[in-house]
Amino acid sequence: MSSAKLQTFGAGMAARKVIPQSLDYTDGAREIAHIHHRAQLIYSTSGVVRIMTPDSLWIVTPAHALLIGSQVEHELSMLGDVSLRTLYIDPAALAVPEPRCRPIVAGELLRAALLGLCAASADVAGSRRAALLEPLLLDLLDTATRADEVTRLPLPTEERLRHICSSLIAQAANNETLEQWAENVGASARTIARHFRSETGLSFGEWREQLRMAQAKSWLAVGHAPADIARELGYADARTFAVMFRRASGVTPQQFLERAP
Template sequence: MNRPNVQTFGAARASAVLIAQSIDYADGSHEIAHVHHRAQLVYATGGIVRVVTPFGLWMLTPGQSLLIGSAVEHALHMVGEVSMRTLYIQPEALPELAYECRALKVEALLHASILGMFDPVLDDPEDTRGTLLVPLILRLIRHAFAQASESQLPLPANARLRRVCESLIAEPRNNESLEYWAEQVGASGRTVARLFRQETGMTFGQWREQLRVTDAMSRLAVGADVTAIADELGYTDARTFGAMFRRVTGMTPQQFRLSVARE
């Protein structure tokens, strides 16, 4: 069994409570499964970040972040050009959050504080940046964590089902049947159907539909064209996609886009 890469930051920064990094990614870029000894706040100011962990799948749009507990395996996939501002936090600074993942809404003050970590005006030998911003950021993260709700798409622990799910995450437009996927992983259709219900609380069809809705919401939130989204998710036309989206969410794609714009 392959073990994920462990990423560290060297002895020079080992004592820092918080390490901030700014990284820009091209559309389609990805970070393979890896872990950190620190907690990580993944926050993109532009583009969509798809995060896959043993707990589930998150689709993060601007204004959303994901707090990943220390030593939690995760892989990142970029949809569109992504400008990421990420924070690596000593586990001791957030002990109650160490082994969880939670999507957090980034309110205005937390957003400004994160961007402030990259403000050259605060670069000085006295470490003004760390003194002023780090305690505030940690307090705001704790507050956001307390207000957060579960929002991930569940992923199964079973290795064969995980292979199916990862294939569909990589290609959500795939319309192959349950029987096709069962054959690919060397199981019967009945076994795969039973395991899907046991491990995700959904049927195979419901899980794939929810994957597409989650993907569509992220794309709509950043202004993608409805016809293009329908094509990318395997629907014959925008009307068919729109009917599915409304049945699942209670809103048309256009209504959902407007609701996001008002937040």
């Protein structure tokens, strides 16, 4: 990621520990790479948000939220129509400032407080409500359960590997072999394979399968049919896709949907 823009909020907002914002996006919308001086909580009441940071690709559903540390570069992509509720938080207001990214469980109280703060009006009653909700939200964030089940795919930093990964994220159905990718970026297959393992902890094949699983779960969550997903991911048919999905996740696509929150 490069050429990130710094987003600020003006002097009028500087005194606030927590700045809430409500944003609605259509399927496929993007926020280009940027950074904030504040930490940011990302939560969607509907749709799926794909968040790319320098070292990770995160897939966040309405069951969870992601707390992004101050100065952490990130870009957002929307899968399905997304109703985003986000907080920009003074890092000093957190008991332990988040240095990177922390996925958290969006429990009922956290969701209610977040939605209430985002909905608070600017009048006297709304300001009074916000003053009550802000310390509650900060306490809930400090004690929130880490959501280790949130999909996180490690991203390499080496320029050639980053090019390969960015290309596959943009077109997950690409079936070029490691040897073909190595030739495309001007390196040997052995070199690319070694760097993939050292930077991500995964082989090239494992990384691509995990990417496809992440894409598949996202598309299932926003209502895409398994047959359409199979085609988008480059599988011969829905049955082949279902076999891959079950091998990688332990459940069928239908069982995944039944278990989703």
